[in-house]
Amino acid sequence: MTERTRIPPLSPFEEAIGFTRALRAGDRIVVSGQVGVEDDGSVAPDAGQQADRCFAQIAHYIAELGGRMEDVVRIRMFVTDIADADAVSAAFSRALGHVRPTGTLVAIAALYDPRWKVEIEAEAVVE
Numbered sequence: 001m002t003e004r005t006r007i008p009p010l011s012p013f014e015e016a017i018g019f020t021r022a023l024r025a026g027d028r029i030v031v032s033g034q035v036g037v038e039d040d041g042s043v044a045p046d047a048g049q050q051a052d053r054c055f056a057q058i059a060h061y062i063a064e065l066g067g068r069m070e071d072v073v074r075i076r077m078f079v080t081d082i083a084d085a086d087a088v089s090a091a092f093s094r095a096l097g098h099v100r101p102t103g104t105l106v107a108i109a110a111l112y113d114p115r116w117k118v119e120i121e122a123e124a125v126v127e
Contacts, residue, residue, distance in 0.1 A: 002025045002026040003025070003026075004023050004024065004025045005023060005024045005065060006020045006022070006023045006024075007020070007021055007022045007023070007061055007064050007065065009021070019032060020032065021034075021061065022061035022062070022064070022065060023065070024065040024066065024067075024126075027125055027126050027127070028123065028124070028125055028126075029061075029062050029065045029066075029067045029071070029122075029123070029124040029125075029126060030121075030122075030123050030124075031057075031058050031061050031062065031121060031122040031123070031124075032121060033076075033078070033119040033120065033121045034053075034054040034057045034058055034119065034120050034121070034122075035050070035054065035111065035113070035116045035118070035119050036049065036050025036051065036052075036053035036054050036116065036117075036118060037053070037116075038053065043113070043115040043116065045115075046087065047079065047081070047084035047087045047088055047117040047118050048084075048087030048088065048090055048091050050116070050117050050118050051077070051087065051088040051091030051092070051118045051120065052091045052094065052095075054091075054118060054119070054120040055091060055092070055094075055095035055096070055120065058072075058095075058120065058122045059095070062122070062124050066126060067124045067126045068124075068126075069095065069096060069099060069124075070098075070099050071124035071125055071126050071127070072096055072099055072101045072122055072123070072124045073101050073102065073123055073124060073125050074101055074102045074103070074122070074123040075092060075096065075101055075102070075103045075104070075120060075121070075122055075123075076103075076104045076106075076120065076121040076122075077089075077092065077103065077104065077105040077106075077118060077119075077120050078105075078106055078107075078108045078111070078118065078119045078120070079105065079106070079107050079108070079117060079118050080107070080108060080109070080110055080111055080116070080117050080118075081107065081117065082107040084117055084118065085105055085107075088105060088118050089105065092105075
């Protein structure tokens with residue numbers, strides 16, 4: 001079995017449920033769904049700002065596991081209102097437009113906290 005390196009849990013939620021926010025298995029880094037919560041617990045009201053925060057978190061976790069944003073090969077974006085698709089897509093372009101990974105954006109019914117408008121997952125392959 002490939003060795004797995006995980007970032008340390010950042011909330012009791014991770015421990016209680018038993019998931020990992022980001023892990024590296026061999027040359028792959030997988031980042032679970034990130035939402036736009038700031039360090040102080042606040043959430044911007046704008047979906048584009050939330051998406052920017054998601055991408056900043058993703059970049060941080062990938063770097064912590066030895067990768068770079070240029071290693072990202074796939075992004076999945078979930079929005080609670082399809083009207084936010086352009087703002088979230090613009091954040092995607094700012095973060096990864098130069099990398100051109102595959103990307104999916106879909107509208108969903110809701111996220112865990114009603115303030116959250118977007119959740120983003122990432123996968124990277126480190127060369």
